[in-house]
Amino acid sequence: MSVHSASAHASFHAIEWRQQSLHLLDQRVLPHEHRVLEYTTAAEVADAIRAMVVRGAPAIGIAAAYGYALDALAGRDLQQAYHVLAESRPTAVNLFWALERMAALNSADAHTLVAEARKIHEEDIAANLAMGEFGASVLPENAVIYTHCNTGALATGGHGTALGIIRSGYAEGKVTQVYAGETRPWLQGARLTAWELMQDQIPVSLVCDGAAAQLFRQGNVDWVIVGADRITANGDVANKIGTYSLAVLAKHHGVKVMVAAPTTTFDLTLASGDDIPIEQRPQEEVTSLFGHPIAPQGCHAINPSFDVTPAGLIDVIATEKGLIMQPDRDSVALLLAR
Structure with missing residues (x-):
């Protein structure tokens, strides 16, 4: 493959939303194992962030947005979801930005919140390309x-x-x-x-x-x-x-x-x-x-x-x-x- 024909896009996905759940490529076991873990609650996503399953400031923000949406899907307390996700790591400001954006919708409608999390994800990719x-x-x-x-x-x-x-x-x-x-x-x-x-x-x-x-x-x-x-x-x-x-x-x-x-x-x-x-x-x-x-x-x-x-x-x-x-x-x- 020549340099000039190389794609600027990555050949894998670390964060995916599939079938109403969040799927994260476990970064703790790379490069020797390719393991994808599934998450269905905000608390699980917070643990994944804390344990470094997912890491990197933008990725943490995206994962937190999806985590918030997961608790909306299950009808859980969204204030508690916000709190548990916000406590997962203190330095990456994207985490708090994403959670504020989700909470600012002032909605418990799962469809609305999943759509917003997807939007945060898509906007990040577009921002990276620019x-x-x-x-x-x-x-x-x-x-x-x-x-x-x-x-x-x-x-x-x-x-x-x-x-x-x-x-x-x-x-x-x-x-x-x-x-x-x-x-x-x-x-x-x-x-x-x-x-x-x-x-x-x-x-x-x-x-x-x-x-x-x-x-x-x-x-x-x-x-x-x-x-x-x-x-x-x-x-x-x-x-x-x-x-x-x-x-x-x-x-x-x-x-x-x-x-x-x-x-x-x-x-x-x-x-x-x-x-x-x-x-x-x-x-x-x-x-x-x-x-x-x-x-x-x-x-x-x-x-x-x-x-x-x-x-x-x-x-x-x-x-x-x-x-x-x-x-x-x-x-x-x-x-x-x-």
């Missing part, structure tokens, strides 16, 4: 990209944010190589991003997180492209832990940094990244690897799931509405006012 085109437009020919965590069709409604830009750039013949950081402790880069890119025959090499500096030093990377879980009014970005260090490395080595996120990821109620709640996950995710201890028994560990990258380290934020160059309070406000 974002992919905007982001790819600034890439040079023969671009070499470094990406972190997983921001593809697994993390969104389909296509992806950062990985969507890479997909679009590859389909246009502009991307020649992708480096995927492994992304400890959940290894989303190793298990998910490498798998996604290989599914679509996009050249990818896996990189230990600690090897990024040496790779940048050798002059082998043009752009770092990452996603986001929340972006504040001044352009500060919360994303998977390890993003901040990549941005600092990129600045030192003259590598450009692009953040890809739909406008639903912006939280203008927060002035700066200092105000973003950072999820702290269990120590065991650091001290063990898939249930096998890798640290001495009783060893303490810290496990922040996200870090904050200041706007000053970011060259461009790509959204479905266009590009924010050199993001700051004014440029963010200008684009979101469109």
